[in-house]
Amino acid sequence: MAWSPAHIPDQSGRTALITGASGGIGLETARVLADRGAHVLLACRNVGRGRAAAARIGGSTEVVRLDLACLDSVREASAWVHARHERLDLLVNNAGVMFPPYRRTEDGFEAHFGVNHLGHFALTGLLLDLMTAVPGSRIVTVASLTHRAGLGALDEGGARSSAGRRSLTAYGRSKLANLLFARELHHRLATAGAATASFAAHPGLSPTGLWQGDVPRLLRPVAGAGLRWLAQPADRAAWPALSAATDPHVPGGAYLGPSQFFESRGTPAPARSSRVSRDVAAQHRLWQLSEGLTGVRYAFPSARAEAESSGAVCPVTGARG
Template sequence: MVWSTADVPDQRGRTALVTGASGGLGLETARVLARRGARVILACRDVERGIAAAARVGGMAEVVRLDLGSLASVRQAAERVRGRVDRLDLLVNNAGVMFPAYRHTRDGFEPHFGVNHLGHFALTGLLLPLLRDVPGARVVTVSSLAHRLAARAPRAGDAHADGGHRSVAAYSRSKLANLMFARELHRRLADSGAAAVSVAAHPGLSRTGLWHAGAPVWLRPVSAGALRRLAQDPAEAALPALRAATDPLVPGGGHLGPAGLSECRGGAVPARSSRASRDELARIRLWELSQDLTGVRYARRGAERFAAGTAR
């Protein structure tokens, strides 16, 4: 039986934060969660767009400013969220960039790595005290089919690379980092006895704004043809993340994607992943690098409590 939004359980009494919720997959995810009764915090870089999105979401939707390309903004957003709520049930790490116009984030990072991975790594760590002991709490990190194009995770030398803003390789490595982070986070949560779990999802091919404007010239005709033939609407593409967030039968450490046609479109089911994403030592190295670069340190495996320390 195909899983749909009709299968999303009642979310009344639950609080969710969705990054990049002013449009595309994030907006669709927030709309469904709110429709099922959740209080939803839309974490958006553009507050005006976020307010307009909150009006479309309805229910108990609210906005917090979050620029994942600025670690200062990430810390400020986390502080605001901690001031508003005493617990989070869902954190959906959805926001991302693809071929942005700028060469580096405000902290000097290659933008795909800095926004797609490091920003979410820091945000999750800073919000984890609101999640870790909440029964049924979930962190969902949205990866991509493109993770399979990356032979390896980002390394220290990639962090400040110049020119990666137009690089398919840099984008693919950032999405591999998303998947590796989701799996390593779950392992560490499980080892510490936390109630929360971590799950990954990818949307397949979706008609969202990420494909517009900045793609390398050689890729544009390829992506245009693929989008015409294979892409699905954001409402359909959001299903894997929604199922990962709300279906209690999806196990921690899982990875969901579309069911049909090379995982480009279709219902939400367990997805395939690359060998690189399953490399445990590489995941640990990426984790340690991410802590060093962001200044947000998670407790070590086996610690009595799994929590993020204050940023350096």
Template structure:
């Protein structure tokens, strides 16, 4: 099936929160959800930009100021959502930074890991009890093709050191996107073990020339990036389709990972995506989870899914069945 926005069912009565909704893929995700009838919370670092997007989108929206580089801001934002809403149907963890000029978050974390993973880990944990009893609720976490270059283990020292990001910024970005995928999969294991109504799904947008690509690329990579985007990239409305399918297609099970179908998963209709072996390693997922709880101080209130021995398990994105990876 060549899935498109025409396949999205009516979203009336649903409440969706989209991070990074002031531009790029997040803005398109919010726009389509609102057009399908959802009430959309646009979580943005720049509230003024968020209000301009809300006005452009129309429909039922509100703007939530959220700076994922600050755990204080994450806690304030989660508190506001809790004050305004008794439940949450969709949480789309979309916002990201890539090769920014600054190297640390307000809490002293390496900026890629701090914003792209730890901020979303904390936000999800602080809001999850608004979702776990809601039928059809979903947490969608946006990863990237770059998760494959996320080399190196996760540790407290690496999470707080910017030296690695300065020396190898692409690797640091890739490591944060690997963290997104490890988190999404471990979240699904724990939700399933707890018997929650909520499912966790991951997606990646392929390549799209959004504001995310305005980072400080190493000079040697800039011609490659420019040429690659010209041939492989798709516009933001197409790049949002994997996230939108993950959020709205009832046939997509928990644990799935979606991405574009064509040109090395860089563009095209959303389909089940491939991922690195380490991203499917249950023990690695648990280690990152424990570290994330330690670093953020946010602890999730459901039982842990145990790590399994032997080769890592993989959830089939089509059937939802668990099998062994090759």
């Protein structure tokens, strides 16, 4: 039977944080979780929009200011959550930028890579101590079909490039990083014996606000009539992330996406991904780079090879940056 939000178990007593929850797919994700009884933290750059979204959602909600383009803001958001909550059941790394009007983040990173990947890498590490002892806790990182366009090296030079504003390659590279991160995170959580599992999901195509910018010429046909023909509305596009966040039958480490029309729309199902996204060495290299660039270090085994050779299990205590 095809999955739908009707299959979501009661979420009463659970606390979920969704980034970019003031609109689009993030708002729909928050709305469904709140409707199922979860207490939902809407992490938004614009607090006013976040409060308006919370009013629309109803249920039990809070709004936390989070600007993923600023690592100081990420740390402040983490401190805010820690001051008010002793546990976190769900973290949905949903927020993102696509062809933004600015070139670099406040910390000097290429905007796609800095917001879509590094901001979420830091946030996850800083909140992880609230999750790793919580049975059934899950982290869902939202990737994209365009991860296949993520060509070029994931290194410090690319992370600090100023040439990514209208680059499909730069956006794809950030989405590839999302997948590499989600998979490496799941491996490290499992190795550490944590109660938390990591997942990835992609929404297919959806006419959200991300498409309202100055898209590259190559994507303009898709952004016009093609998007209207292939896309699904934001409420349906949220289904893969919601399934990853709540479906007890989905195994940890899974990557979900729409099942129809080349994964552009349809009910959630296991998604295909590029060979590079499954490269264990690439996952580890990105992890090392991300720790160095953000200053947030996870208390996990430092490498797959070390963990496998030593047989040691590292206790998970979370991270502080």
